[in-house]
Amino acid sequence: MDLQLSEQEIFRREALAAMRNSGINPYPADQVPVNFLSKTIKSEFPTTPENFSSVCVAGRIMTKRIMGKASFVSIMDSSGRIQGYINRDIICPKEDKTLYNDVFKKQLDIGDFISLEGHVFTTKTGEISVHVSHMKVLSKSLKPLPVVKTDSEGGTHDAFTDPELRHRQRYVDLIVNEGVKDVFVKRTKVFNSMREVFNNEGYLEVETPILQSIPGGAAARPFKTHHNALDIPLYLRISNELYLKRLIVGGFDGVYEFAKDFRNEGMDRTHNPEFTILEIYVAYKDYKWMMDFTEQMFENITHKITGSEKISFDGKTINMAAPYARVPILEAIKTHTGHDLLGKSEKEIKSIAESIGIEVSAEMGKGKLIDEIFGEKCEKHYTQPTFITDYPVEMSPLCKKHRDDDRLTERFELFINGTEIANAYSELNDPIDQRERFEEQLRLLEKGDDEAMFVDQDFLRALEYGMPPTSGMGIGMDRLVMLLTGKTSIQEVLFFPQMRQEKAE
RNA sequence: GACUCGAUAGCUCAGCUGGUAGAGCAAUACACUUUUAAUGUAUGGGUCCUGGGUUCGAGCCCCAGUCGGGUCACCA
Numbered sequence: 001m002d003l004q005l006s007e008q009e010i011f012r013r014e015a016l017a018a019m020r021n022s023g024i025n026p027y028p029a030d031q032v033p034v035n036f037l038s039k040t041i042k043s044e045f046p047t048t049p050e051n052f053s054s055v056c057v058a059g060r061i062m063t064k065r066i067m068g069k070a071s072f073v074s075i076m077d078s079s080g081r082i083q084g085y086i087n088r089d090i091i092c093p094k095e096d097k098t099l100y101n102d103v104f105k106k107q108l109d110i111g112d113f114i115s116l117e118g119h120v121f122t123t124k125t126g127e128i129s130v131h132v133s134h135m136k137v138l139s140k141s142l143k144p145l146p147v148v149k150t151d152s153e154g155g156t157h158d159a160f161t162d163p164e165l166r167h168r169q170r171y172v173d174l175i176v177n178e179g180v181k182d183v184f185v186k187r188t189k190v191f192n193s194m195r196e197v198f199n200n201e202g203y204l205e206v207e208t209p210i211l212q213s214i215p216g217g218a219a220a221r222p223f224k225t226h227h228n229a230l231d232i233p234l235y236l237r238i239s240n241e242l243y244l245k246r247l248i249v250g251g252f253d254g255v256y257e258f259a260k261d262f263r264n265e266g267m268d269r270t271h272n273p274e275f276t277i278l279e280i281y282v283a284y285k286d287y288k289w290m291m292d293f294t295e296q297m298f299e300n301i302t303h304k305i306t307g308s309e310k311i312s313f314d315g316k317t318i319n320m321a322a323p324y325a326r327v328p329i330l331e332a333i334k335t336h337t338g339h340d341l342l343g344k345s346e347k348e349i350k351s352i353a354e355s356i357g358i359e360v361s362a363e364m365g366k367g368k369l370i371d372e373i374f375g376e377k378c379e380k381h382y383t384q385p386t387f388i389t390d391y392p393v394e395m396s397p398l399c400k401k402h403r404d405d406d407r408l409t410e411r412f413e414l415f416i417n418g419t420e421i422a423n424a425y426s427e428l429n430d431p432i433d434q435r436e437r438f439e440e441q442l443r444l445l446e447k448g449d450d451e452a453m454f455v456d457q458d459f460l461r462a463l464e465y466g467m468p469p470t471s472g473m474g475i476g477m478d479r480l481v482m483l484l485t486g487k488t489s490i491q492e493v494l495f496f497p498q499m500r501q502e503k504a505e
Numbered sequence: 506g507a508c509u510c511g512a513u514a515g516c517u518c519a520g521c522u523g524g525u526a527g528a529g530c531a532a533u534a535c536a537c538u539u540u541u542a543a544u545g546u547a548u549g550g551g552u553c554c555u556g557g558g559u560u561c562g563a564g565c566c567c568c569a570g571u572c573g574g575g576u577c578a579c580c581a
Contacts, residue, residue, distance in 0.1 A: 006551095072543085146516040147516065162516085164512090265581090
């Protein structure tokens with residue numbers, strides 16, 4: 001699509017041709033005998049200089065400083081940057097100075113990949129550098145990178161900041177913006193440390209279908225697609241919950257999946273159409289156990305990722321150390337609105353909601369009303385990790401009724417910084433109760449609630465074979481990563497957030 | 506979806522009351538054998554997001570659209 005080349009792009013193509021004319025392959029095929037990362041050299045050279053008499057590093061040129069017959073070049077590898085000192089008469093010991101005068105000085109640009117071989121030394125100004133004896137071109141770059149500079153006080157100049165460009169061209173963002181890579185490395189560390197916790201408990205990581213004919217397990221609008229050979233409609237999953245419970249029926253004691261889910265809804269700072277939820281189901285446990293398990297895990301992974309139990313987010317300090325407060329939802333509503341909703345009818349709750357300024361509509365059932373009141377008046381108060389528990393039965397069609405009060409369920413949601421991070425149940429395993437709950441959802445569906453759940457007959461059949469008491473939880477991984485990396489936008493923790501097409505054609 | 510702000514050189518931005526477009530970095534050329542936001546001198550580089558309109562004249566004003574940010578709504 002780049003029919004029109006900029007001046008700089010033309011210069012780079014000319015440099016590419018010139019390089020070939022000098023007998024240099026700008027895209028060689030051979031392996032590069034890299035034996036050190038820049039980070040290792042910088043951290044270990046001061047104590048064991050004898051190990052660095054013959055190093056080979058490779059990376060992308062980030063700056064070039066030419067001072068006549070000697071030059072400095074900074075290259076960036078996966079671990080950071082290192083400087084090379086390039087002296088004309090050292091890399092060109094014979095008559096022919098082409099490699100220095102033409103290739104290095106003129107044909108190599110910021111963005112090109114090179115390898116440097118030589119010994120490590122410290123320059124007059126104290127920077128650990130590679131004293132280069134051999135330089136090789138590894139790959140020519142044809143597009144100019146944004147040049148971000150950092151001054152001696154650590155200030156950044158000419159930062160590459162346009163969010164559209166940063167997200168569309170994440171590869172450029174990763175190259176030039178310090179700290180971006182780190183967010184994604186942390187993201188993977190979060191996943192890995194949770195995996196470690198689950199695997200140590202003996203839980204099995206599994207995979208379940210993404211293409212589902214009944215999009216179940218959550219209240220959300222699905223993406224619809226079509227299978228040609230079967231000639232049937234299929235949906236991208238909005239949740240994997242019902243499949244993981246089938247596996248508990250099948251006899252696994254603990255299963256988990258880091259699941260990409262897809263919801264065909266609005267996008268904003270905390271929603272992307274595809275996102276990742278960790279779902280875990282453990283047999284013979286209840287939601288109280290899950291709270292203990294969760295707060296312990298969150299304390300551990302926070303420490304592992306950030307080095308502390310305390311995180312700062314958006315100017316607030318959040319203490320992730322266990323234990324977390326446990327507040328029944330109706331208590332929370334009582335505290336923040338003064339209204340006790342326990343035992344109140346749908347009509348009474350509706351008028352209370354209206355009286356405190358909440359917009360209500362005809363198709364809102366009891367569960368939805370309570371959800372609205374909590375969402376509007378309460379959740380923002382829970383900055384520190386708090387388990388909100390015992391949701392009304394109408395809000396939780398897949399959750400077991402509360403052992404002490406059958407108007408409530410054994411459910412918790414974990415709120416941190418006013419946002420829901422986790423949602424967990426003592427899973428409903430009474431197949432007759434489950435069928436009735438589905439039928440209630442069907443009535444809501446007919447009433448026009450387009451988020452009500454579909455009836456999944458095969459899931460009911462599985463429950464009829466018997467499922468042990470089980471506790472299950474879902475954790476919004478993207479939001480958890482946001483929290484642990486201090487990012488306020490989901491786009492900052494996804495490599496490739498959803499965006500509109502760049503060009504109309 | 507609503508409101509709002511924005512889009513100008515490769516990047517970050519400036520651009521007066523409407524009078525043919527500017528800076529820093531990057532680029533090109535030259536100088537410079539330990540620099541580091543290297544430096545000095547010179548030079549080139551523009552579909553001012555797109556399409557209409559007003560005007561003698563539009564980067565600037567008006568209308569429509571595209572893409573993005575923010576806020577809200579929807580939604581976990």
